[in-house]
Amino acid sequence: MGPGRVQDGFGIIPGWVWDDPGNPGMGPGWIWDDPGASPPSPPPLFLLVFDFDETLVDENSDDSVLRGRALPGHLQHDPDSEPYNRHMQRVLAWLGEQGVRPSDLRATYESLPLSPGVPNLLKFLSKHRRLFELILISDANVFGVEAKLRAMGARSLFRKVFSNPAGVDGRGFLTLGPFHSHRCPRCPANMCKGKILREYLEQRAGEDVEFQRVFYVGDGANDFCPAGGLRPGDVAFPRKGYPMHRLILQEPPGTFQATVVPWESALEVERSLQELVQGK
Numbered sequence: 001m002g003p004g005r006v007q008d009g010f011g012i013i014p015g016w017v018w019d020d021p022g023n024p025g026m027g028p029g030w031i032w033d034d035p036g037a038s039p040p041s042p043p044p045l046f047l048l049v050f051d052f053d054e055t056l057v058d059e060n061s062d063d064s065v066l067r068g069r070a071l072p073g074h075l076q077h078d079p080d081s082e083p084y085n086r087h088m089q090r091v092l093a094w095l096g097e098q099g100v101r102p103s104d105l106r107a108t109y110e111s112l113p114l115s116p117g118v119p120n121l122l123k124f125l126s127k128h129r130r131l132f133e134l135i136l137i138s139d140a141n142v143f144g145v146e147a148k149l150r151a152m153g154a155r156s157l158f159r160k161v162f163s164n165p166a167g168v169d170g171r172g173f174l175t176l177g178p179f180h181s182h183r184c185p186r187c188p189a190n191m192c193k194g195k196i197l198r199e200y201l202e203q204r205a206g207e208d209v210e211f212q213r214v215f216y217v218g219d220g221a222n223d224f225c226p227a228g229g230l231r232p233g234d235v236a237f238p239r240k241g242y243p244m245h246r247l248i249l250q251e252p253p254g255t256f257q258a259t260v261v262p263w264e265s266a267l268e269v270e271r272s273l274q275e276l277v278q279g280k
């Protein structure tokens with residue numbers, strides 16, 4: 001981390017945002033830090049990581065953008081021959097050809113329903129924002145995630161949003177790119193959430209922010225990798241019966257170190273955190 005990069009109120013992460021300065025005319029080109037978390041207040045004790053699709057929101061936004069349209073045969077996803085991120089690039093181009101504009105997509109993202117209990121959980125976290133630092137890691141895209149967070153007035157709760165970069169091409173179609181490259185055999189080529197979380201914790205440690213505990217709220221198979229890196233004392237909150245939960249249950253006993261609290265409503269996450277806060 002170079003000097004001054006994430007130390008002030010503008011943690012600029014070039015290339016990770018859908019509307020970076022390379023795409024003029026698309027609004028501010030950075031992800032900003034939460035102004036409420038500025039010094040001199042002591043750093044938060046806990047890090048809470050949120051997934052987006054089917055965790056914060058109750059749908060898979062990659063499906064929601066179709067709005068009931070059936071994909072033509074040549075666009076059906078074959079996981080053996082095409083990475084999912086590439087597949088979504090083609091889906092977005094096809095939607096563009098169907099006349100779906102970025103503003104239409106934005107409206108879809110903004111109207112995604114929240115998962116049960118999420119408004120209460122966010123209210124709780126907002127009330128205790130001195131204790132909890134929030135980040136969001138999503139394999140959707142920055143355009144959609146940011147649109148939803150802003151529409152629900154929750155953007156400032158999150159210190160960082162990590163998601164695939166998106167932009168608008170010359171035809172006015174939404175485009176998508178990979179987040180990064182990595183060597184994790186478990187994760188899709190465009191994004192390893194485990195690597196993102198590890199690097200974030202390292203970066204924060206370099207800024208003298210060491211979290212007592214890390215909490216991870218997710219649902220998907222790609223949430224298993226970061227949750228697998230959690231330590232005893234940390235808590236994984238897998239959505240009950242979803243892939244992340246199933247993968248945790250398949251682990252040999254003693255392998256998965258974090259406490260596991262499955263949830264059907266985010267109220268159960270809130271209750272867990274509430275106990276912790278009351279114990280403080």
Ligand SMILES: [Mg+2]
Nearest residue numbers: 051053054220
């Ligand atoms: Mg998800």
Ligand SMILES: [Zn+2]
Nearest residue numbers: 184187192225
């Ligand atoms: Zn991974």
